[in-house]
Amino acid sequence: MQVFGIEPQYLKKIRVVMKDNFKGQASTHLGEIDLIGY
Structure with a gap:
């Protein structure tokens, strides 16, 4: 899956x-990213 082309x-x-x-x-920072699913 690609998000925003990344x-x-x-x-x-x-x-x-x-x-x-x-x-x-x-x-x-990683915690915030994990919330978005990255």
Whole structure:
């Protein structure tokens, strides 16, 4: 399934980058993304 023309694989890469960049804040950002279904 594609959302807004963005492939899930790309979104998964974003999640990994967020973990690396935000570290302590990652859980909050990833939590918001999970609510949308990403």
